Amino acid sequence: MIRLDFSNVLSDEIGHNGLSLDDIQSHALRAVSIFSRKPYKEFDFVDLHNQNLDELKEIGKKVREKDYFIILGIGGSALGPKVILEALSPLHNLKEKPRVFIYDNVDPVTLRNIIEVINLKKTVINVISKSGATSETLASFLIFWRMIKDRKLNVREHFVFTTDPDRGNLRTIAQEYGIPALTIPKNIVGRYSVLTPVGLFLSEVVGVKAEELLRGAKEISKMAFNENINENPVATLSSVLYLMDTMKKRKIVVFLPYSDRLKTLSEWFSQLWAESLGKDGRGTTPYPSLGTTDQHSQLQIWMEGPEDKVILFLSIERHEYQEEIPEEFHDIEGLRFLGGHTLEELLNTEQLATEMALTTNRKPNLKIIIPKIDAYNLGQLFQFLQITTCMTGLLYGINPFNQPGVELGKRLTYGAMGKRGFESEGQEVKNYLKKQRFMV
Amino acid sequence: MIRLDFSNVLSDEIGHNGLSLDDIQSHALRAVSIFSRKPYKEFDFVDLHNQNLDELKEIGKKVREKDYFIILGIGGSALGPKVILEALSPLHNLKEKPRVFIYDNVDPVTLRNIIEVINLKKTVINVISKSGATSETLASFLIFWRMIKDRKLNVREHFVFTTDPDRGNLRTIAQEYGIPALTIPKNIVGRYSVLTPVGLFLSEVVGVKAEELLRGAKEISKMAFNENINENPVATLSSVLYLMDTMKKRKIVVFLPYSDRLKTLSEWFSQLWAESLGKDGRGTTPYPSLGTTDQHSQLQIWMEGPEDKVILFLSIERHEYQEEIPEEFHDIEGLRFLGGHTLEELLNTEQLATEMALTTNRKPNLKIIIPKIDAYNLGQLFQFLQITTCMTGLLYGINPFNQPGVELGKRLTYGAMGKRGFESEGQEVKNYLKKQRFMV
Numbered sequence: 001m002i003r004l005d006f007s008n009v010l011s012d013e014i015g016h017n018g019l020s021l022d023d024i025q026s027h028a029l030r031a032v033s034i035f036s037r038k039p040y041k042e043f044d045f046v047d048l049h050n051q052n053l054d055e056l057k058e059i060g061k062k063v064r065e066k067d068y069f070i071i072l073g074i075g076g077s078a079l080g081p082k083v084i085l086e087a088l089s090p091l092h093n094l095k096e097k098p099r100v101f102i103y104d105n106v107d108p109v110t111l112r113n114i115i116e117v118i119n120l121k122k123t124v125i126n127v128i129s130k131s132g133a134t135s136e137t138l139a140s141f142l143i144f145w146r147m148i149k150d151r152k153l154n155v156r157e158h159f160v161f162t163t164d165p166d167r168g169n170l171r172t173i174a175q176e177y178g179i180p181a182l183t184i185p186k187n188i189v190g191r192y193s194v195l196t197p198v199g200l201f202l203s204e205v206v207g208v209k210a211e212e213l214l215r216g217a218k219e220i221s222k223m224a225f226n227e228n229i230n231e232n233p234v235a236t237l238s239s240v241l242y243l244m245d246t247m248k249k250r251k252i253v254v255f256l257p258y259s260d261r262l263k264t265l266s267e268w269f270s271q272l273w274a275e276s277l278g279k280d281g282r283g284t285t286p287y288p289s290l291g292t293t294d295q296h297s298q299l300q301i302w303m304e305g306p307e308d309k310v311i312l313f314l315s316i317e318r319h320e321y322q323e324e325i326p327e328e329f330h331d332i333e334g335l336r337f338l339g340g341h342t343l344e345e346l347l348n349t350e351q352l353a354t355e356m357a358l359t360t361n362r363k364p365n366l367k368i369i370i371p372k373i374d375a376y377n378l379g380q381l382f383q384f385l386q387i388t389t390c391m392t393g394l395l396y397g398i399n400p401f402n403q404p405g406v407e408l409g410k411r412l413t414y415g416a417m418g419k420r421g422f423e424s425e426g427q428e429v430k431n432y433l434k435k436q437r438f439m440v
Numbered sequence: 441m442i443r444l445d446f447s448n449v450l451s452d453e454i455g456h457n458g459l460s461l462d463d464i465q466s467h468a469l470r471a472v473s474i475f476s477r478k479p480y481k482e483f484d485f486v487d488l489h490n491q492n493l494d495e496l497k498e499i500g501k502k503v504r505e506k507d508y509f510i511i512l513g514i515g516g517s518a519l520g521p522k523v524i525l526e527a528l529s530p531l532h533n534l535k536e537k538p539r540v541f542i543y544d545n546v547d548p549v550t551l552r553n554i555i556e557v558i559n560l561k562k563t564v565i566n567v568i569s570k571s572g573a574t575s576e577t578l579a580s581f582l583i584f585w586r587m588i589k590d591r592k593l594n595v596r597e598h599f600v601f602t603t604d605p606d607r608g609n610l611r612t613i614a615q616e617y618g619i620p621a622l623t624i625p626k627n628i629v630g631r632y633s634v635l636t637p638v639g640l641f642l643s644e645v646v647g648v649k650a651e652e653l654l655r656g657a658k659e660i661s662k663m664a665f666n667e668n669i670n671e672n673p674v675a676t677l678s679s680v681l682y683l684m685d686t687m688k689k690r691k692i693v694v695f696l697p698y699s700d701r702l703k704t705l706s707e708w709f710s711q712l713w714a715e716s717l718g719k720d721g722r723g724t725t726p727y728p729s730l731g732t733t734d735q736h737s738q739l740q741i742w743m744e745g746p747e748d749k750v751i752l753f754l755s756i757e758r759h760e761y762q763e764e765i766p767e768e769f770h771d772i773e774g775l776r777f778l779g780g781h782t783l784e785e786l787l788n789t790e791q792l793a794t795e796m797a798l799t800t801n802r803k804p805n806l807k808i809i810i811p812k813i814d815a816y817n818l819g820q821l822f823q824f825l826q827i828t829t830c831m832t833g834l835l836y837g838i839n840p841f842n843q844p845g846v847e848l849g850k851r852l853t854y855g856a857m858g859k860r861g862f863e864s865e866g867q868e869v870k871n872y873l874k875k876q877r878f879m880v
Binding site: 105282284319329346356417436 | 443444445446447450461514515516518519530531533534535539544545546547548549550551552553554556557572573574575576578579580582583585586609612613630669670671672673676691692699700701707710711714715717718719720721722723724725727728730732733735736737738739740741742743744745746747748749759760761762763764765766768769772773774775777778779781782783784785786787789790792793794796797800801843844845846848849850852853854856857858859860861868869872873875876877878879880
């Protein structure tokens with residue numbers, strides 16, 4: 001089970017940069033109390049473990065026999081699948097089939113490179129968009145659609161959609177052409193969708209049992225309602241991160257897992273946190289990081305830069321391999337001392353040393369601890385971070401499920417690209433381009 | 441040539457969040473003036489175009505015939521090579537040989553996976569460490585060293601070192617065993633080393649001419665000394681980023697290139713900026729981002745979150761491919777409007793729309809513009825960002841070349857791992873582990 005060590009945010013440990021245990025516990029209790037009322041319909045994400053997996057398992061089984069699997073999606077429709085792939089099947093494309101490509105941009109060079117590598121006949125393309133209206137995803141979908149048709153291949157065999165149960169362009173096309181279409185439940189928004197077919201279908205395709213992810217998530221969903229705060233790490237973490245902002249003006253949360261396999265989890269968490277909480281001039285900025293690598297990149301600024309960060313470690317007790325470091329060069333001290341240890345030891349020691357160094361400099365830091373990386377624990381982590389984000393939003397009094405700030409950019413894009421109904425935005429873009437620029 | 445559009449940081453455009461042209465220009469001039477004095481010996485990075493490439497080209501040519509090439513390095517010894525690989529040879533490992541692995545952590549699972557994929561007989565391992573004392577790099581070096589010996593292979597044919605000209609463990613071992621060793625010049629520190637053999641050797645290995653990178657860098661080095669500020673984008677950018685912190689309390693610089701190939705450049709820049717400027721409680725936090733992808737992840741918080749960011753776009757005028765979006769589904773407006781455009785158009789339009797949306801909300805943003813991604817332009821970018829970082833440090837009165845804040849963590853790691861001379865740090869770790877923890 002996930003545990004949280006929050007010793008190093010207490011004022012006993014880090015002085016005036018720290019919080020009191022009382023404040024943490026009272027706000028944690030308040031978080032649980034608001035959470036238990038489930039004030040938004042989007043709270044359905046807490047019950048995703050009650051999901052029927054038959055359809056996605058059946059389709060997943062067929063896709064597993066193919067050579068290539070492409071996901072077209074962006075934001076919440078790509079980051080969750082990316083985490084599952086990299087955490088549960090590391091270096092996948094050099095070792096396993098089907099090769100998986102997650103195309104989450106409109107970069108023409110990436111797309112061309114993917115097209116050059118695949119064999120279209122042996123490829124299934126999973127188009128993921130809740131609304132069915134995501135320009136980036138639809139643009140690449142159109143390119144593959146035309147390719148499949150040009151080669152006289154059957155669209156029913158090469159596409160799987162993952163979308164809204166009954167609305168949007170993808171649902172319409174699925175019905176018209178008989179394309180298999182998995183469902184993202186009505187009340188689940190993109191960044192809380194990894195435990196729907198958005199992530200679970202890929203999971204089955206790469207041979208990871210979806211029910212294991214859900215089993216982990218269920219444990220956390222249950223635990224999050226616990227009013228005994230001493231047994232509720234989700235509420236405790238939410239409270240600490242909320243107070244570190246509102247009482248201590250720490251506006252950046254560095255998310256720092258110590259495993260290459262969880263590098264993308266940092267990016268997934270950053271989307272979740274930023275879109276959920278960054279509104280009304282409030283929220284804190286999540287910073288995607290990776291240990292030990294970023295000790296050689298960011299540690300300097302954490303230690304001696306502005307006093308605006310909280311470091312959230314994610315430590316993995318046991319790695320799948322340990323890898324012993326051999327004893328060589330006995331006469332060179334810089335090499336000798338490493339021999340006989342394992343890489344796992346070095347990795348976990350560096351995490352500990354970094355935590356100690358930060359604490360010595362009175363920089364607030366906490367640590368999530370998981371026993372190992374597998375589907376069950378990853379399911380826990382997903383739900384742990386989703387509920388933490390949601391609870392923190394409730395403490396702020398923010399709706400953690402909308403993202404009103406992205407609409408203007410979308411409308412301007414529609415206008416510039418000539419979508420009907422966005423003529424005035426099109427005109428705005430034209431005017432902007434005529435303005436004099438300050439250039440060097 | 442690189443250009444900079446700074447219209448959207450001016451108060452004429454974004455009101456009280458903006459700066460005056462006068463302030464920008466006077467601080468830019470001050471930046472050039474301090475820079476021209478070259479106050480630190482580490483300024484040698486400005487002259488790296490005067491480099492003899494014969495040795496690295498000769499060794500590179502041999503390695504090009506191998507099947508696998510592994511870099512062991514971390515921080516500045518890994519991020520630069522990563523950028524060169526991903527920018528100039530995208531999807532490299534699915535298309536080209538030698539397959540390249542850049543192992544920049546001590547994660548045992550990643551290492552095991554690499555070992556499973558390679559054929560050691562056909563592998564060259566490039567160990568990169570300026571000091572020759574980087575624990576992470578040496579640990580994996582020891583593992584490969586033992587493997588090469590166990591297989592009775594010749595270490596001279598399987599290792600290339602990149603290190604200090606005459607000091608450190610790697611130089612000692614190179615001399616003793618006759619291992620080819622490339623030189624990182626004396627006065628060049630890790631995060632300013634991409635244009636030394638650290639990055640240039642990989643460049644040659646993947647078939648990109650190192651002199652093209654240097655040719656680009658030279659242009660910028662020349663331009664940076666120009667006291668005519670209207671022709672000096674480096675000084676202008678340094679001035680803006682400095683003033684946005686000191687006058688407007690904007691403590692986060694979001695680096696946002698619009699190309700998948702430059703995703704790692706965001707990470708490289710983040711190391712450069714954070715380690716160079718994050719000291720004495722000062723500096724700003726660099727945030728690695730990617731367009732269009734992160735519009736679906738971070739844009740919400742840029743638009744409506746705390747007023748603490750400057751967005752630095754990097755726009756690429758022309759991509760290697762354009763990829764036309766076909767006209768299909770004429771009756772569905774959400775798809776119809778995309779047909780006939782190219783992905784390149786959509787990508788650049790989204791960049792523009794995001795810039796307009798931010799400006800409408802009075803969020804400061806600037807744009808670096810490059811004509812295309814190739815070795816010459818990447819060389820420009822590297823030097824442009826290196827000099828910008830350095831100049832900004834000089835404006836702060838900070839030494840942009842040291843990183844005193846990482847020492848404590850290193851010493852504690854040495855202590856915990858039993859390195860001679862670090863017994864008291866070892867004891868500190870033991871005491872820390874005995875302390876009572878607050879856990880949930």
